[in-house]
Amino acid sequence: MTTPASVRWASFALLCACGSGCSRAIEPAARRVVLVTCDTLRADHLGCYGYARPTSPRLDELARESVLFENQWSAAPLTVPSLSSLLTGRRPDEIGAASRTNMQRMPAQVRTLAEVVHDAGIDTAAFVSSSVLTRPPAKQGDIGVAQGFAHYDDTLSSYESNRPVRERRAEACTDAVLGWLGARKPSEDRFFLWVHYQDPHGPYTPPTAERALFERPHESEVELPQGSDASGYGQIPDYQIQPGERRPGEYVDRYDAEIHSFDAQFGRLVDGLRARGWLDDTLLVFTADHGESLGEGDWWFCHGETLQPELLHVPLVVRPPRVLRERMLGTSASRREPRLTSYLDVWPSVLEALGLPAHDNRGCSLLGATLPEGRIAEQWLGAASRGRQWSAVTDGRWQLRLCAGEPAQLFDLARPSEPDLAQSEPGRVRELLERHQLGLARPDAKNLPGVPRALDDETRRDLRGFGYTEGAPAGH
Numbered sequence: 015m016t017t018p019a020s021v022r023w024a025s026f027a028l029l030c031a032c033g034s035g036c037s038r039a040i041e042p043a044a045r046r047v048v049l050v051t052c053d054t055l056r057a058d059h060l061g062c063y064g065y066a067r068p069t070s071p072r073l074d075e076l077a078r079e080s081v082l083f084e085n086q087w088s089a090a091p092l093t094v095p096s097l098s099s100l101l102t103g104r105r106p107d108e109i110g111a112a113s114r115t116n117m118q119r120m121p122a123q124v125r126t127l128a129e130v131v132h133d134a135g136i137d138t139a140a141f142v143s144s145s146v147l148t149r150p151p152a153k154q155g156d157i158g159v160a161q162g163f164a165h166y167d168d169t170l171s172s173y174e175s176n177r178p179v180r181e182r183r184a185e186a187c188t189d190a191v192l193g194w195l196g197a198r199k200p201s202e203d204r205f206f207l208w209v210h211y212q213d214p215h216g217p218y219t220p221p222t223a224e225r226a227l228f229e230r231p232h233e234s235e236v237e238l239p240q241g242s243d244a245s246g247y248g249q250i251p252d253y254q255i256q257p258g259e260r261r262p263g264e265y266v267d268r269y270d271a272e273i274h275s276f277d278a279q280f281g282r283l284v285d286g287l288r289a290r291g292w293l294d295d296t297l298l299v300f301t302a303d304h305g306e307s308l309g310e311g312d313w314w315f316c317h318g319e320t321l322q323p324e325l326l327h328v329p330l331v332v333r334p335p336r337v338l339r340e341r342m343l344g345t346s347a348s349r350r351e352p353r354l355t356s357y358l359d360v361w362p363s364v365l366e367a368l369g370l371p372a373h374d375n376r377g378c379s380l381l382g383a384t385l386p387e388g389r390i391a392e393q394w395l396g397a398a399s400r401g402r403q404w405s406a407v408t409d410g411r412w413q414l415r416l417c418a419g420e421p422a423q424l425f426d427l428a429r430p431s432e433p434d435l436a437q438s439e440p441g442r443v444r445e446l447l448e449r450h451q452l453g454l455a456r457p458d459a460k461n462l463p464g465v466p467r468a469l470d471d472e473t474r475r476d477l478r479g480f481g482y483t484e485g486a487p488a489g490h
């Protein structure tokens with residue numbers, strides 16, 4: 015007998031639902047929430063995620079008094095789709111943000127975390143460092159990731175050293191945040207703050223002192239061709255090229271040095287909160303928008319072209335406010351959580367910490383002692399309306415990649431060198447496909463159109479400089 019779709023969906027929803035308490039209003043556990051995101055930061059290049067090089071001493075220090083989520087998945091391998099999802103608790107394809115080019119903003123009718131918090135009378139502020147996150151022109155209205163932030167600082171104070179692209183280095187970003195914090199009266203201590211750092215995004219141009227920390231010999235390396243376009247397949251993308259440099263290890267060293275440079279400034283931000291007496295009643299959430307390919311599958315120093323796991327497995331470290339420490343950490347100083355988490359989980363966590371009901375919640379609060387087993391995370395690359403759209407679904411061990419007109423691809427995340435296993439594992443393909451399709455069919459799913467970015471010449475040049483080109487071929 016065939017199970018009706020409504021019953022199957024209800025079962026699926028129950029399977030995915032978190033334990034009690036994730037969507038009901040509670041007493042505020044935190045006076046404020048600070049969400050810090052870092053661009054292009056893969057989890058496995060951080061010390062607290064097992065990397066052997068000392069890239070992240072300050073984040074490692076924070077992790078020693080936090081919950082570190084080992085199996086966190088972002089929404090997309092690209093800045094705008096990923097952060098749009100993170101800040102709305104929705105899939106990129108639902109909010110008009112599944113573009114491959116960072117060229118679509120989510121429309122005004124999308125409800126953002128900042129809007130919910132601001133409407134509850136809590137102040138909101140954001141500091142971003144990437145040109146793809148700048149505010150839209152006033153004529154476009156309140157759209158995109160800036161929606162709901164009463165203060166949105168997108169001052170891009172510098173240009174990258176090897177191309178005319180605006181950005182804000184981590185030190186300048188932290189300076190701006192500390193200035194904002196320092197100007198607040200003691201009574202203005204309740205807020206939701208989002209800070210986005212940019213430094214590990216290519217081109218990798220760390221400060222000289224940081225670069226020296228991570229230099230090592232690379233005499234015997236096979237050199238890579240230098241590309242004439244933004245693709246990273248089998249070549250160094252043109253926007254990443256360092257003059258005369260073709261050795262991959264040299265690029266990895268620079269990437270690591272960029273992480274270290276960010277990390278020091280992240281630490282300064284945490285110090286600033288602590289010095290103000292505002293750390294211990296803060297929920298501090300740290301994650302990344304996506305990772306970076308460093309040679310996996312012959313993709314080099316790039317993201318946004320595939321749904322490979324190194325682009326989607328990102329760090330997630332959550333430092334609880336004092337009143338939640340026992341609940342989240344038990345009697346230990348820190349905890350490592352191996353169960354799967356995703357971008358959807360930030361929405362209920364932030365709202366619960368602030369004592370607000372998490373209406374329209376799709377995820378699970380991270381503020382409990384445990385997470386349910388058997389969850390999935392989904393990712394998106396490209397929009398169906400703009401050519402081919404790829405999606406992926408993972409249970410943390412297996413990843414299924416799908417695109418209309420293409421055979422499904424199945425990868426074993428525990429054996430990354432194995433090729434596509436879809437033919438030899440048809441049962442796993444069926445199971446993940448069904449769970450993905452049930453998610454797509456959920457009754458509250460939407461498919462809103464994105465709003466094209468209105469580009470001035472400078473923004474257009476910035477985007478080209480980043481390697482984001484209009485009409486780029488579909489990825490896989």
Ligand SMILES: [Zn+2]
Pocket residue numbers: 053054092093094303304
């Ligand atoms: Zn990004």
